Amino acid sequence: MEPMTRHPRLMPDEPRIFPARVVATRRLSRSFQRVTLAGDDLDGFAYAGFDHWFRLFIPRAAGAPFELPGVTGRSWWKPYLALDEAVRPHCANYTVAEVRTMSAGVELDVDVVLHWDEEGELSAPVARWATTVELGSRAAILDQGLIFDPALADGAVVVACDETGLPAVRGILRGLDPATRGIAIVEVPTTDDVCELVAPEGVRVDWIVRDDDHAVPGVAALAAVRALREVPTDCYAYVVGEAALATEGRRALHRAGVPKSRITFSGYWKHTPQAALAR
Ligand SMILES: Cc1cc2nc3c(=O)[nH]c(=O)nc-3n(C[C@H](O)[C@H](O)[C@H](O)COP(=O)(O)OP(=O)(O)OC[C@H]3O[C@@H](n4cnc5c(N)ncnc54)[C@H](O)[C@@H]3O)c2cc1C
Structure with missing residues (x-):
């Protein structure tokens, strides 16, 4: 994709x-x-x-x-x-x-x-x-x-991904200025996939473990993005992973007050329901 x-x-x-x-x-x-x-x-x-x-x-x-x-x-x-x-x-x-x-x-x-x-x-x-x-x-x-723009990450960040975005988010958290604050929402299939991330002290990492082989990746991370309270409107947001997480996550963050120019989103892959494949 x-x-x-x-x-x-x-x-x-x-x-x-x-x-x-x-x-x-x-x-x-x-x-x-x-x-x-x-x-x-x-x-x-x-x-x-x-x-x-x-x-x-x-x-x-x-x-x-x-x-x-x-x-x-x-x-x-x-x-x-x-x-x-x-x-x-x-x-x-x-x-x-x-x-x-x-x-x-x-x-x-x-x-x-x-x-x-x-x-x-x-x-x-x-x-x-x-x-x-x-x-x-x-x-x-x-x-x-890069897709992430380090020049925009000059204060608060909101980052969300499914497992395909974990390597990217790991690199981003590792590269941020230590004074950065914010939140990273990382969805993975199982507890075994939760790993150590090096991140600024002010960035909270929320892991979401699906633990359900039939759940569509990215749905839980999107729900967590939608549930965020008090998103700093001057933050830089970055949402990657399954296409719906990327596009709907961007929409939710924009509704929460983040200007589109400060939201980077990328559909890394597209979920294809098995029923549709069988047709
Ligand atoms: C900028 C960027 C960076 C990326 N970095 C990574 C990375 O570091 N690691 C990584 O694993 N992926 C990463 N991806 C996602 C990766 O490109 C896709 O998962 C891609 O579909 C894999 O290619 P493929 O040729 O194996 O499968 P494809 O031929 O593209 O897809 C085959 C089938 O698998 C399904 N599928 C693809 N990915 C998944 C998935 N994760 N879970 C469930 N079903 C899936 C598709 O819907 C399709 O039905 C990245 C994508 C982008 C755009």
Whole structure:
């Protein structure tokens, strides 16, 4: 799903593609698999923290050959579509979870949400890849910069997400000025997914655990956003995750008095009811 970004200026003018290889994978919790990428060029990746995100390119099937699109300025989609289907990689949007400089070079972590379909299968391409990929396999990332605008986070913040936004919110809370105050609402599938977050002392983190395989992600976080009392109207708000959480969360915050110019929202993915799929 194409993120609805209100701040394209936070995107690099000349985004670069970084070829990489998978050097580690590990289960972080019930719903997260961490994949670590490394590559000779990655020391040129200018990690900006916060919700720095990228397009992830992976083979369509294990070991399948793939080619990367030529990128001119910010244009990558047309060259991507122009690739022959036999060598066109799968592409999806992800957040930089961590970047480290090791003696062997730079490593970049991606935290992939695992979600199971009605048959109990990991059918979404990236979740399947993250749990089955062999070390040494090729991948690539296209730098896309930030959606969160740190310049607007100059006082109070209101942040809300479902599990797909947890890597972004973790990076944002870690990057905020220590004097920032506010609230972060973070919805995750299970208690096992609750993790330690580094945040300014004045930012309260409210975890919401769904604990219900049939509940639609983001609904509980949206209810919590709607229930907020006394939202500071000069706050900077950031809502990401399932599309309805993003759009309805923005609407609720605007109704509570936050100007639209101070709300960043992004539909990270769209829930598709199984009944609709079966039709
Ligand atoms: C800027 C940005 C940053 C993101 N960062 C992350 C990140 O760090 N980690 C992360 O896990 N995701 C992240 N996402 C969300 C991720 O891009 C989507 O979940 C995407 O659909 C996964 O791609 P896919 O190709 O595996 O599945 P798709 O082919 O897109 O979808 C396959 C099916 O899975 C369903 N689906 C997709 N995601 C979920 C989900 N989370 N729960 C339940 N059903 C789902 C879809 O509705 C669809 O039916 C981010 C999205 C954006 C826009």
